[in-house]
Amino acid sequence: MKDRGGLRGGGGFAKRCRHWARRRAFGVISGHWEERDFAVMASPNPSMIYDYSGFPEHTYRIKYAAPGSPQTAERVRVLIEGAGFPTHLDEQRGFDHGTFAPLAVIYPNADVPVLQLSLKRGYDPGDHIAVGRALAPLRDEGVLIVGSGLSYHNLREFGPGAKAASTAFDQWLQATLVTASPADRITRLIEWEAAPAARKAHPQEDHLLPL
Structure with a gap:
């Protein structure tokens, strides 16, 4: 297991993901960002958000220096609003660990633009499924859509x-x-x-x- 700037990951899985480099952008839906309405990161140079506590000091020095993609963010906003959901662009939002933790392990080069999408407060599954459908055209436009989460998440x-x-x-x-x-x-x-x-x-x- 190799250390990726404070994170450890399997090299075999990372190798299988090398084709990601052919993508125009990564769109990551993070479980660590929710807003009243859907929101899309639109910063050209996203900062880091260390949204955890009690971890070793080196985990607060992790950097994932991928650029953002304001143009793709605007495309995402248009698609979601076209499905009937108010959506805003957030030019201040940085990468939380729902994005940088997996990407730093499986795609450490950080040379593909990345944007984050928020969840919508209230967690209505029908709304989120509808947005997923609205975003489907991005797959044919060179954007890899990543749903970042876990099948089991009970910290207690x-x-x-x-x-x-x-x-x-x-x-x-x-x-x-x-x-x-x-x-x-x-x-x-x-x-x-x-x-x-x-x-x-x-x-x-x-x-x-x-x-």
Whole structure:
């Protein structure tokens, strides 16, 4: 495992992601940013946001110096507003660890422009699914869309005791994404709280909604 400026990651996975360099930009939906309405990072040179506490000192020196992409941010804003959701550009927002933590490991070159998208306060799954559909054209425009989160995010119950709940929810999630029909997939995601161990895996759904 190699150290990537304070983060450790698997070299094999990073190699499989090298084709990302052919992308025009990365659009990351982070579970660590929520606003009243959807928001899009529009800074040409995003700063770093160390939105955690109690970690080793070196984790507050991590840098991910990728440029932003105001032009792509405006395109994202237009797409989301076209789906009926008020959206604003945020020229001050920097990279939180929902963005820099995974990208520093799997794409350390930091030479592809990156922009972040917020969640919408209230966590309505239907709204977030609708925005995902609205953003779909970006895939054909050279933008890689990254939903940054976890299938299990219960900070009070990490460890061996969490295995049963984590496994149950993860199996449901994989079946929903891989084997369910498109219509059933949407229904299951909207009604995700009915899944096995749903609220055990996600006491708050901020790390699920980026999906």
